Amino acid sequence: MELTDLKKTWGKMASNRELDEDQLKEMLSKRTKNVIERIERNIKIGSVALFALFLIIAFDDYILSPEILGEMNATVPDWLAFLGAFSNTLLFTTFIYFVFKYYRVKRKCDVVCDLKDTLRKTVETLSLYQRLFYIALGSLTITMAVGFIAGLFQESVTELGVHDISFAEIQKDQLFFEIIIGLVFLVVIVGGIFVFLRWGFHRLYGNYCRKLKQTLKELNEIDE
Amino acid sequence: MEKEFIEIIQKNQGIIHKVCNIYCDVQEDRNDLFQEIVAQLWKSYPSFRKESKFSTWMYRVALNTAITSFKKTKRRPDQNRLTSDNYQIVDEGYNTETEDNIKQLHRAVAQLTGIEKSIVLLYFENKKYEEIAEITGITQNYVRVKMNRIKKKLKKLMTEEEE
Numbered sequence: 600m601e602l603t604d605l606k607k608t609w610g611k612m613a614s615n616r617e618l619d620e621d622q623l624k625e626m627l628s629k630r631t632k633n634v635i636e637r638i639e640r641n642i643k644i645g646s647v648a649l650f651a652l653f654l655i656i657a658f659d660d661y662i663l664s665p666e667i668l669g670e671m672n673a674t675v676p677d678w679l680a681f682l683g684a685f686s687n688t689l690l691f692t693t694f695i696y697f698v699f700k701y702y703r704v705k706r707k708c709d710v711v712c713d714l715k716d717t718l719r720k721t722v723e724t725l726s727l728y729q730r731l732f733y734i735a736l737g738s739l740t741i742t743m744a745v746g747f748i749a750g751l752f753q754e755s756v757t758e759l760g761v762h763d764i765s766f767a768e769i770q771k772d773q774l775f776f777e778i779i780i781g782l783v784f785l786v787v788i789v790g791g792i793f794v795f796l797r798w799g800f801h802r803l804y805g806n807y808c809r810k811l812k813q814t815l816k817e818l819n820e821i822d823e
Numbered sequence: 824m825e826k827e828f829i830e831i832i833q834k835n836q837g838i839i840h841k842v843c844n845i846y847c848d849v850q851e852d853r854n855d856l857f858q859e860i861v862a863q864l865w866k867s868y869p870s871f872r873k874e875s876k877f878s879t880w881m882y883r884v885a886l887n888t889a890i891t892s893f894k895k896t897k898r899r900p901d902q903n904r905l906t907s908d909n910y911q912i913v914d915e916g917y918n919t920e921t922e923d924n925i926k927q928l929h930r931a932v933a934q935l936t937g938i939e940k941s942i943v944l945l946y947f948e949n950k951k952y953e954e955i956a957e958i959t960g961i962t963q964n965y966v967r968v969k970m971n972r973i974k975k976k977l978k979k980l981m982t983e984e985e986e
Contacts, residue, residue, distance in 0.1 A: 601981075602974050602978065604924070605924075605947070608921070608928045609947040610947070611921060611925075612925060613842075617836060618833070618836060620829055622831055623833060624825075626857075626858050626866055627825065629858065631858055632862075633859070633891065634892075711961030711978075712883075712887075713883065714883070714887055714890065714958065714960050716960055718917075802831075805894055811891065814936070817936060818938055818961060
């Protein structure tokens with residue numbers, strides 16, 4: 600069969616499923632989002648989550664923990680206070696960056712330009728989203744690591760206080776062993792969360808992004 | 824505005840059905856894509872400035888939506904694939920040869936890439952190269968080049984199938 604025959608065959612086809620006014624109205628009432636709109640929504644959710652996390656950690660670092668430590672007559676060492684302030688600043692900066700980028704994505708939210716422009720916008724938005732995801736994931740990983748170290752340290756101080764032992768009295772071998780165990784836990788838990796979320800992101804958007812880039816490349820090759 | 828929009832869509836829904844037919848193998852996927860296209864057309868409708876023909880604008884939004892659709896196509900057994908229940912033959916009535924040709928057409932088109940499908944669809948719909956270029960964003964010259972490549976590819980596919 601030649602292409603002209605294919606064209607004739609195509610001309611003979613018509614859909615059997617013509618929709619009436621009510622069916623179309625029902626369709627309009629359902630909320631359907633394209634990928635840019637979904638990313639826009641996800642960035643919005645991400646911003647809110649980051650801000651909430653920032654508030655929770657700031658509340659813990661500057662109100663809750665000092666109160667508890669005050670009751671125990673314990674003080675937070677400077678290096679730990681610095682790490683806490685660092686992770687808070689990191690979370691807040693990430694939140695601001697998310698808000699800024701959210702408005703950039705929101706402006707791109709349309710499919711009325713030509714195919715090439717739409718593909719370019721979608722690929723750009725996906726790349727931006729990927730970048731934001733890794734920045735947020737990095738910030739969260741650092742925050743979790745800092746929290747883990749602070750928790751471990753505080754627990755050790757409390758335990759020593761309960762048994763009325765000072766740091767100097769602990770055997771070096773035992774201290775070294777406990778640090779190693781703590782680091783292993785840190786790497787397994789924080790690293791595991793990082794790898795799992797990264798895998799989830801790739802599974803969700805990896806193939807889609809590759810497919811779009813391939814299609815855009817095909818269009819660009821056409822124009823060269 | 825909604826009433827006006829629904830009237831226009833009702834009149835031109837053939838365009839959306841054709842885009843769904845060329846991009847999806849399975850009826851359920853076609854329904855999902857149809858819904859997605861209608862939603863995008865509705866969202867974009869206020870920005871339609873009548874600078875281009877309504878059908879050109881509709882093809883543009885429909886093809887953009889089909890190509891960038893995020894939904895994964897579902898793989899199911901063959902019973903959901905294109906059958907004579909999904910379409911009607913508009914002239915000369917039903918005959919087995921036409922039905923075989925339609926199946927052959929779909930098998931051949933299914934082998935094309937997303938861009939090739941959009942160009943061949945517009946070609947089948949008798950769109951001029953100028954309009955195809957306007958919808959896809961590539962130059963008219965390259966629409967010609969691409970169309971020649973698609974013709975060769977389809978011819979090769981048909982020959983392979985006949986053998």
